[in-house]
Structures are given as structure tokens and as C-alpha cells.
Amino acid sequence: MTRTLLHGGLVYDGTGSPPALADVVFDGDTIIDVGHGLDGDVGIDATGHTVLPGMFDCHVHVMFSGVDYLKGLARPFSLPFYESVVNLRTTVECGITSVRDAGGADLGVATAVRQGVVPGPRMQISVSALSQTGGHGDGWMPCGSEVKLFPPHPGRPSGICDGPDEARKKTREVLRAGADVIKIMTSGGVLSPRDDPRHGHFRDAEVAVMVEEAAAMGKYVMSHAQAASGIVTALRNGVRSVEHGIYLDDEGIGLLLEKEAWLVPTMIAPRMVLAMSAGGGLLPEVVQKAHMVVAAHEAAVRKAIAAGVRIAMGTDSGVGPHGDNLDEFRLLIEAGMTPEAALHSGTGSAAGLLGVAESLGTVEPGKKADLVLAEGNVLDLAQAGGSVFRKAIRGVWIDGAQIVGC
């Protein structure tokens, strides 16, 4: 086999420790050594660069390429499948080698990546997001029409369900369709015109059966949860990660800590909605809600960070353009994380949330050779913002195969 040596650079190992000078050697798909004075068959000079683990984005929508209700009505049904090819590629070019798709991508999209038909990051998919009638996933409009962000099709069942019996059946349907993780919505949201992000959705009995059915198949549940009550309902019933967490309160923070669950803040998401509102394709109710949540969201995430809650990096990319993902690190740092901790949220901590920490998330012997080479010190890049960080990415490897750079 060929041993590839990245030498002379800093290594950020993904554990939250600061970067330190070291060499990294990988052979095939596996990292075999990290240390000083190592040798290999092929050498890459990493002087002035940082080697870091392939990063994670725990909340993306690769089938979305920006949300615009009017334009959406005129878009051919199958166009998002083709656009996802570009979105997946863009994501990898950011140095993101693992994603969790929070709704939209079906088993065909994930299989195309897994079989190497299209280049892309490792994927955990949720297929369809489960929502109550009148919830964040219900596309009913006051005019009587429905505008669905995820139109159901044979590979992507409708996610609407009410009551424990329907919730159980719907969870089984989505698992049958190939979900690696069950996505539910325990509160209203910003993009849906008919609900309120301050209201909790689904009751305990419904969430309990979703978690029970997922666990029976060895899977876990992530919840879009913005209302304080919806966050608490999710955590009380065993949900593994709270997405967005806009109105997270002390009770929710206490439960996150007690249950050792993760918060995936997606700080960038309301900002993407506001940026897109300039295009005029969003309903006024949606724009108003995006303005309403930004300050509360920042305050809640700041409090959670100070309390020591486990954070995993996620962006909701797809709601806005793909490729700005790395800007989330800057926002997490502004909300009180150290740069080391912010990067940990997108490496070692995220691997823990996705249940893949044994093989991914850190630069250590025995781990998969998912690696990124970035020009400069990665702590500076994380603070500098998404576009600077992305421009500094010089190489990306997945399973030891170089996807970006040469």
C-alpha cells in the first residue's frame, strides 16, 4: 500500500485541544500514525497549513437550493435531484466530509454518494420530517392550496401524522424508506407561514412512540425544536439532538445536560432567511418571524454554551445557499465558544452525535482518513468567517481518497 505523509504542518486533532506541530500518515483509508519525524511513500508539504479531521455539518438540506415560494411553484419536480449533485460537491469543497440531511434527501441520493456515482460527503439521511397537522412540515396555505417543501414521492413519504398510532406507523414508513435518523418537529418554525416558533408541537405520547420505534431499529431522533415547551417535550422523551433551540430556557438547558443530548444551534439559519427576503420570494409572515427570532436565538445559544451543553455544528444550508457552512464557526465563537471548542463542535463532538466517533471526527491512528488541509492556522480561519475559511481549503480526503485539491 502507499503511505501518504502530510508533514511540517499544524494538526488540529478534533478533540478541542489547540493545534500543534505534527506529521500525519495514512495508508489506504486509515490514519496509521500522528507524531514527529514520520516517513511515507508520498509526501505532501503541510508547512504553514493545518491538518484537521474532515468536518461535519449536522443539519443540511442538500435537496434545497434556497427557499423561494413563488419560484418553487414553477420548478420541475425532479430538478432538486440534479441540483443536489452540485450542493453535495460544494459541501465537500468546504472540507465537510460528513453531513446529516435534516429532510429532503431520499435513499437514492444517499445511495448515489455511497456508490460513488456522484462525489459527496458521508450522509445520514432523515428522508421526511415528521410534523403534526398545522405544524412546520404542513404546507397548507390559507388559499386552500398546499406548497410543500418536500413533495411526497415513492421514496419520500408524507411526514404528517397525528396521535401515537399514526406517529408509530409514520416512523416505521420513514425507516422503511431508508432513514438513518428520524427527524421530527416539536415546535412551529420560521419558514412555515401558519405556525408559531414559540408553540410546542406533538405531545409526549407521540414523541415517545417515535423515539421507541427509532430505537427499535437502532436509530435515534433529532427534533426541530424552537419553542421552550417543544424542546422540553423532545428531551423528556429521549430525543438525541435539539435543532435550532431558539427559545431554549433553563429547564431545557438542564435537560440537555442531564440527558447528555446535543444542541445543534444553526445560528446561520435565520440570517440566511433574512438575506433571502431581499429577493421578495418569501411570505411576509416568514420574514417577520425571522426578524423576531434572531436576538432570542443568540441569547439562548450563548446561555447553553456558558452552561457547558454539548454543541454540534449545523447550518440548515439549503434554506440559504450551500457553501457558506463554515460561517457557523464564526457565529459560535461570537456566541462565546473558544475557536478550539467551535471546531470541536464540527469534528469530535459532531461525530459523537452521529454515533460515529469510533471511526471519524478526530485525527488519530486507527481512524478513517477523512482529512482536510487548510492554509494557515485553523483557529484564525474559524474566526475569520466562512468565505475566508473556505478559500483556505487546499485538500480534502474521504477514506484516504483525495476529493478536492491535487
Ligand SMILES: [Zn+2]
Ligand atoms: Zn432544517
